[in-house]
Amino acid sequence: MEVEERNVSSGYAKPPWIFKGSALYQIHLVKASTARAFIPKEFRLVEAFGYKQASTGYTLGGFFLASYDDSPAGVFDELVMIAGIVWNPPTSCAWAARVLVNSNEACHHGRKVGGSYFALHQWNVLEDNNTFYYKNNMVVLQEVGLPSQFARFSKKITAVPKRKRERAFGFLDTFGLGTTLSHPEDLMEVKVSEVDSAASANICNIQIRSDELETKLGKWMGPAIKMSLPSFSGNTKFNPNLLKYSCHIHCRVRPVSPAVVSKPLEDEADKNHTSQESLENERRLSVAVMLSKPIIALQFKDLTMQVEAPVVVHPSV
Numbered sequence: 548m549e550v551e552e553r554n555v556s557s558g559y560a561k562p563p564w565i566f567k568g569s570a571l572y573q574i575h576l577v578k579a580s581t582a583r584a585f586i587p588k589e590f591r592l593v594e595a596f597g598y599k600q601a602s603t604g605y606t607l608g609g610f611f612l613a614s615y616d617d618s619p620a621g622v623f624d625e626l627v628m629i630a631g632i633v634w635n636p637p638t639s640c641a642w643a644a645r646v647l648v649n650s651n652e653a654c655h656h657g658r659k660v661g662g663s664y665f666a667l668h669q670w671n672v673l674e675d676n677n678t679f680y681y682k683n684n685m686v687v688l689q690e691v692g693l694p695s696q697f698a699r700f701s702k703k704i705t706a707v708p709k710r711k712r713e714r715a716f717g718f719l720d721t722f723g724l725g726t727t728l729s730h731p732e733d734l735m736e737v738k739v740s741e742v743d744s745a746a747s748a749n750i751c752n753i754q755i756r757s758d759e760l761e762t763k764l765g766k767w768m769g770p771a772i773k774m775s776l777p778s779f780s781g782n783t784k785f786n787p788n789l790l791k792y793s794c795h796i797h798c799r800v801r802p803v804s805p806a807v808v809s810k811p812l813e814d815e816a817d818k819n820h821t822s823q824e825s826l827e828n829e830r831r832l833s834v835a836v837m838l839s840k841p842i843i844a845l846q847f848k849d850l851t852m853q854v855e856a857p858v859v860v861h862p863s864v
Contacts, residue, residue, distance in 0.1 A: 559619045559656050562856040570613035570798075570847040571755065573805055575839040577608035582631030584832050585644040587782045587789060590633035606631030608644075608836050612737070612753065612806075613850070623650035624700040626739055627693075628833045633779055635860070640777040640791070645833040647698035647739055647750065657695035658785045694783045699740045699747070707732040707756070733757045738811070741830065748830060749811035751837050756804060768848040769801030779860070791860045798850040805841035810834050 579594050586592055594604035611627040630644035648654050737753040774796050781790040 559652075562854065564619050564854045565617075566613075566615050566619075566850075566852040566854065567617040568613060568615035568850050570611060570850055571803070571806060571844060572611050572847060573609045573841055573844040574607055575609040575836070575841050576605045577631050577836050577839045579604040579606055579631070581832055581835045581839070582606050582608060582642075582644075585630040586633055586642050589789060590635060590642070590779065593632040593634050593639050608632075608641075608839065609841070610808075610837055613847075618653070620650045620653040620656070623648055623653050625653070626698070626700075628836050630836055635779065638777060640779045643693055643778060643780050644836055645829070646693045646695040647741060648695060649698055649700050651697060654695045654697045657693040658783065693780050697742045698750070699738075699742060701738040701740075702735065703738075704733055704735045707734050743826070750830065751834055752809045752811055754807040754809070756807070767801070768799040769846070771797070771799050771849075773797050781859075788859045789861070790857050792857050793855060795853040795855075796847070796850065797852075798847040800845050800847055803844050803846045805844040808837045810838060 579592055582592055592606055594606050608629045608631045610629060611625070613625045613627075615625065616622055626647040627643050628645040628647075630642045632639050633642050646657055648657065733756070735755045737755070739750045739753070740747045741750050775793050776796060777791065777793045779789065779791055781788045
């Protein structure tokens with residue numbers, strides 16, 4: 548296998564790579580027909596919640612919106628659009644449809660080798676050219692290679708006027724969360740625009756609102772947890788290989804109200820910059836993932852994410 552020989556930046560030296568910050572992980576019901584547009588034929592899509600017709604099935608996708616204050620690329624924001632879950636025995640993993648970052652260094656590192664890390668605890672290095680290693684006859688890539696694109700993240704936080712809550716009954720009342728009260732709310736709006744050369748395209752607006760539950764919880768950030776999020780990716784124009792990676796996460800997590808995602812109105816500037824039909828179709832389908840029905844949202848605080856080196860995989864159908 549030939550790999551481009553190129554020194555990576557000093558920030559992305561030998562793995563593992565460590566990212567610290569906070570994130571919102573939101574899981575959606577994504578139409579299987581939308582998810583399949585991103586997933587290679589080598590993988591089988593994990594479907595559920597469908598009807599008799601296969602075309603009406605759903606998979607679990609969503610997005611991961613992170614803000615890193617410490618990483619190999621410094622401070623940057625990231626939006627990972629997750630198309631769905633794919634099955635490759637003996638495990639299932641998430642498939643990233645699109646990754647938007649506002650760091651050139653993170654974008655280049657993410658896209659160049661193609662979507663995968665894999666947990667390797669000992670390195671038997673036969674060759675070191677700052678780009679790849681060999682271990683047990685596997686090519687272990689030192690760059691990631693996700694479907695990464697450069698983007699702008701515009702953030703604005705506004706105080707929403709106090710409003711009266713109607714009394715709720717049932718489950719919330721058990722915990723005292725259904726009582727009538729009024730309180731101020733903070734609304735954070737994140738506008739994401741993808742940048743392609745000199746052109747830009749508005750992708751989505753994400754509104755994250757504090758709610759009554761968060762007010763009751765106060766400064767409590769939730770229990771400390773450890774977890775591993777395995778994923779497949781690759782099969783991009785930057786790297787045709789199929790790859791696997793796992794993000795080992797330590798954080799404090801708590802449930803929050805799902806963010807509200809909307810698509811900005813397309814203006815004439817966006818239309819005039821539309822030059823590649825396939826690119827626009829990818830964007831449209833990525834936005835469809837973001838606009839799908841949310842079922843749960845988790846807030847990650849005190850996040851430390853350890854990313855290992857990527858490896859090429861061969862799907863088992």
